[in-house]
Amino acid sequence: MKSKIIIFWFRRDLRLFDNAGLSTALQHGLPVIPLFLFDSDILEKLTDKRDKRVGFIREALVKMQEQLTEWRSSLLVKHGKPLNVWKQLVNDFDISAVYTNNDYEPYALQRDAGVQAFLESHGIAFLSLRDQVIFEKDDVRTASEQPYTVFTPYKKKWKQKLIENNTLSLAYPVAPHNKNFWQHEPLPIPSLKETGFTPTHADFPSREIRDEIIQKYHLQRDFPGIAGTSRIGVHVRFGTVSIRDLVKRAFQLNETWLDELIWREFFMMILYHFPHVQQRSFREKYDLIEWRNNENEYERWCAGETGYPLVDAGMRELNQTGFMHNRVRMVTASFLTKHLLIDWRWGERYFAEKLLDYDLSANNGNWQWAAGTGCDAAPYFRVFNPVTQQEKFDSDFIYVKKWVPEYATTAYPEPIVEHKFARQRAIDVYSRAVKG
Ligand SMILES: Cc1cc2nc3c(=O)[nH]c(=O)nc-3n(C[C@H](O)[C@H](O)[C@H](O)COP(=O)(O)OP(=O)(O)OC[C@H]3O[C@@H](n4cnc5c(N)ncnc54)[C@H](O)[C@@H]3O)c2cc1C
Incomplete structure (x- = not known):
């Protein structure tokens, strides 16, 4: 008989630290399989088969695999249409629940609704947590409970809530729970070629940001000839850094930089409420x-x-x-x-x-x-x-x-x-x- 397991599904959160959905899954009590799936619906739309972002994702998976190997576990990496992959996983494992982190784009909302309905029809809970933002969807609203459409009052309310809710103290550790990953020999991660792409050997920006960059951000950020911004965007996009860590540093070091991180959440909130854009x-x-x-x-x-x-x-x-x-x-x-x-x-x-x-x-x-x-x-x-x-x-x-x-x-x-x-x-x- 197959033993019961939990699956954690990585998407825009490719890290093994401060990860809300993963940390919660690991505390559930059953062995957790960390899953990534190369979504063929997304990959097929990328016309440039040298797209560097697919290489970035693969590098992030390889890094996670190194850490998981130390913890005697392994990523499970699949490639295909999400619903088809889930059908196969439901056959292969006795899944008790699936954990993931919220994704707010129209395609992702639709994909997740389909996967959730399918899993629930098999008696499997689908639990999705807030992770890639500090405040999401309806968290920051006007006095009349409407979504903001102007940035400055949104930002003011956002900061007020950050302090009132003591949000900066939130953390979702992974390492202390590493014994709860499923124990498995390292499984192969498909090569770029296997996913239909050509390696480009691109150099990606570092995920470390020097304090000095953040401290001087308001003075240097407008001059393209100076290395005066963080270059952290690609890491924020794929979740190889934690937004809570960035906001903590911004809060301590530079309010202008914090405002930029708030612009990001503002536009996410706008897309969520006004998908016609x-x-x-x-x-x-x-x-x-x-x-x-x-x-x-x-x-x-x-x-x-x-x-x-x-x-x-x-x-x-x-x-x-x-x-x-x-x-x-x-x-x-x-x-x-x-x-x-x-x-x-x-x-x-x-x-x-x-x-x-x-x-x-x-x-x-x-x-x-x-x-x-x-x-x-x-x-x-x-x-x-x-x-x-x-x-x-x-x-x-x-x-x-x-x-x-x-x-x-x-x-x-x-x-x-x-x-x-x-x-x-x-x-x-x-x-x-x-x-x-
Ligand atoms: C036409 C146009 C298109 C853009 N497209 C994108 C995009 O696809 N993805 C993207 O992340 N940013 C986009 N930006 C915003 C901004 O230019 C980049 O976030 C920034 O240049 C990335 O550099 P950095 O990582 O050094 O950011 P920093 O200046 O160090 O800022 C830190 C982080 O804050 C966030 N941020 C900063 N400015 C903005 C902003 N105006 N709106 C939303 N988030 C922001 C990003 O996550 C960024 O990495 C766009 C701006 C313009 C004018």
Whole structure:
């Protein structure tokens, strides 16, 4: 007879420390099988088979496997459509309960609802915990119990709740309960090739952040030529760091950095309550903007050949590394939507393919912010000037020269459009949509 077990299902929480669902599962009393599944529904949508993010996930699994091997346990790694994998697992094991951590994206909510219904039909409990955020869904609401749609009051309430609930004292240890993992010889982790991808030997940012970076964040964060931000995004995205650890450090070291972590939760909350933003503008009227959507200009923007050096440097940094500095993300996004009048969804899609730290809610929220179509967005008549932005934030051309070595030579293209003309054209087109 098979003995009863618990399964813990890893998704955006690829770590063996401070993990809410895993810690809780390990205290249940039955042996816990740590499971990861390469979701073929997600992987099939990734058109670039050299996608570095799949390599990042695999590296994180290998690291966890090393630790689990020391604890005489093993990951169980599967590949397929989630429901099919679960059908197989229900056949293979006598599962008492499945634990996991909440995932808030529309696809994940639908996937989890399907898996939960299936498991429950077999008498198996499906328990999902809050882990990747401090506050989720309806935790932070207005006085009239509505979701916030403006960041500043949301942030104020968020901080108030953090203190009132003593949230910083929350911790979910894993190591002290390691005896409760199932005892098993190390099982193989599929190679990238087996999952349909090609290794790229990419270098990923470290998950360690020096105190100094956080302490000086408010002074340095706007200058793309300085290593002044944490570069922690990809780790936050896949949960190889704990958000509680980051918030604790932010709380002690730098309020501006804390605010950035709150922006992340704000956009997650917005996507959860207003899922239409995935397809449409948060503000309906903005769907009436008559985009020009010139494909040739879009290609030049993607390739970093617009003739505006800060825009081009940003796009080339993105293409080569999977990262782009936040200030430059704002400038490139504004340039695409306002100077070129290309639909923000085109830019959002391009970033989604390229960014290592890609996150649906943050990407969508920030694109809609830059395009002026979002909930708490830059007003449409505020059009970033890519030249003055460069003069202000990269005055000695450190960043530009790094990514656009031919800048200031005859090989560098002329500006794709004249700034003053483009600015006025954007304001005219936007105001026609907004004012009707
Ligand atoms: C057009 C556009 C698209 C973007 N797409 C994404 C995306 O897909 N994924 C993503 O995580 N961020 C996105 N951002 C936000 C921001 O640019 C990145 O989070 C940041 O540049 C990552 O660098 P870092 O890790 O050094 O962050 P730091 O500046 O050190 O900040 C620490 C962490 O806070 C969070 N954070 C910071 N700023 C924001 C913000 N504005 N919105 C939400 N979270 C934030 C991130 O998790 C980040 O890693 C986007 C911004 C713009 C303007």
